[in-house]
Amino acid sequence: MPRDHDDTDLDSVDRNILAELQGDGRMTNVELARRVNLSAPPCLRRVRRLEEAGVIRGYHADIDPVALGWEITFFALVGLESQKQAVLDAFEALATSWPEVRECHMIRGGGDFLLRLVARDTAHENELTARLTNAPSVLRVQTLQTIRTAKDAAGVPIG
């Protein structure tokens, strides 16, 4: 269930905690406490409160896709032939069910989606693009293949 974010007032210590954990999510609580100039128990309580308030949504290891055989990361801009809710829902359900689709964003303007996908190789990428193109109600697919990622910062600026 979604939570109102306004019920959580974040002071500067909270923001420091968030910045530290965004940078290193596996830091021990004592190290975190040291960095934000707190002793361990209140620091831990703040972290728990931030987790329970939904400010911290989770912690994830950042894994090199290439090491697991995902040589290609690409985006796809998909245009649908209708903006009817049923059509949007059907496409969303299809796209999110594919493991290769890592992100699926509905874009303002109606009937467009931006996807981030991974593929094992060029053949796999072509197959995924073809599957998208041939999916029901899909009008056009523009693939945006990443050749270089100059910046891939986690999350949000905290300052």
Place this chain on the structure above:
Amino acid sequence: MPRDHDDTDLDSVDRNILAELQGDGRMTNVELARRVNLSAPPCLRRVRRLEEAGVIRGYHADIDPVALGWEITFFALVGLESQKQAVLDAFEALATSWPEVRECHMIRGGGDFLLRLVARDTAHENELTARLTNAPSVLRVQTLQTIRTAKDAAGVPIG
């Protein structure tokens, strides 16, 4: 220095470890060991090896942008008027220097970039779009505003 990914052979235990840590990067080592049916010391050795091999690139807390006042996430597809290296480099240096730009990907085809940005509100978003449009060598900016994120999976599929 880049590392050859072929020097790291991942067995099924390694893949299970990666899947678990991608799902919960703050899990304790004993809990992780229990889940992958190992005792704690060899489990920790594997995690350290995966970190040192660059398979695990880091651990990050996943923070709700809205809780920190970043109400808008959007993408921008930026076209430059040249594919000269100096022009690409200059744009990349500019874009990556903005804290609101969280990702900057060079797109195949030449002279295009896909950015992911956050903004505090609509006015801020407009200002960022204008700053992009007016940046040197920028020919066109297409903003893709996210109205709904149906899937935002961490990293890559691990099976």
Place this chain on the structure above:
DNA sequence: GCTGAAAAGCATCGCCT
């Protein structure tokens, strides 16, 4: 809200299989 002590649990090392 924080501190400090104390119990329980965890990380990590050396050695053995």
Place this chain on the structure above:
DNA sequence: AGGCGATGCTTTTCAGC
């Protein structure tokens, strides 16, 4: 390579400020 046991930290709770 994985497991066992020991040691020193870390986490977590609880009392008290």
